[in-house]
């Protein structure tokens with residue numbers, strides 16, 4: 001799982017990776033009712049956003065809903081897989097769909113992941129440079145923001161001497177050879193590193209390829225928490241709150257004191273995004289929409305930003321459609337249905353006036 005946070009337990013929860021599946025039920029949370037829905041709809045796979053098993057289970061008894069759901073799934077041969085922080089951290093993930101529903105433009109990640117990038121440097125004879133470069137690009141190297149095929153190429157001379165056991169592509173055994181080469185350097189996200197290296201090795205003509213992989217300190221702007229975007233036209237705070245309530249279908253929103261400023265730049269993070277409040281302030285967002293905000297945190301903006309708690313389920317609800325879309329795009333003939341069971345653990349009591 002490439003972008004999973006250290007505390008997470010995403011991935012296969014129940015089932016056998018080698019088993020064949022035919023139909024998936026997509027949901028945000030797995031409950032017993034969700035397993036019932038999967039059984040009723042003849043689904044042999046449940047794909048959820050939140051993992052059902054977060055901490056270890058010490059026994060499987062009907063004691064908790066988690067254990068009951070796991071037992072029922074196993075009994076009915078239903079596998080379970082969860083996306084969670086892998087999808088939270090994706091540029092195409094949870095926060096992006098929320099941003100798009102709100103109509104925000106010019107989207108970028110609120111807190112990009114660190115330590116995700118590698119620089120790959122490879123030395124290639126002139127005649128093979130083009131082919132090696134292209135193979136690396138096709139495997140996913142060389143993407144920076146809205147640009148692909150990014151590399152730097154410097155010509156120079158490489159030296160080598162082959163021993164008796166070698167089968168050199170050029171040069172003679174036992175003699176130091178000078179070869180005109182290109183030093184190709186390009187950037188690769190860590191999760192694609194093996195793919196890029198194998199693609200490069202496959203087309204590189206040398207028996208022993210000289211290449212280096214460096215860890216980079218740069219942020220990876222294609223993955224991370226939350227999203228920042230802008231409205232084309234700034235709006236009043238109350239209009240913004242009404243829009244949010246409308247889009248996420250919430251009967252009430254908790255928010256910090258109104259600031260009196262217009263809302264144009266909005267930071268958001270579907271689910272528990274309090275840890276990124278500082279990033280939202282740093283980005284000079286007019287508003288920060290997330291969930292699970294603690295009481296004292298509402299004091300922090302001090303008029304610099306409107307903080308809005310839209311509810312955990314509400315701000316992540318569009319993830320179901322997103323997962324369904326991603327699955328059907330990748331496996332067009334595979335059946336995936338969105339669960340009808342409402343799994344929101346939070347209920348609202350709205351008193352009639």
Ligand SMILES: [Zn+2]
Pocket residue numbers: 050270271272312316
């Ligand atoms: Zn969540």
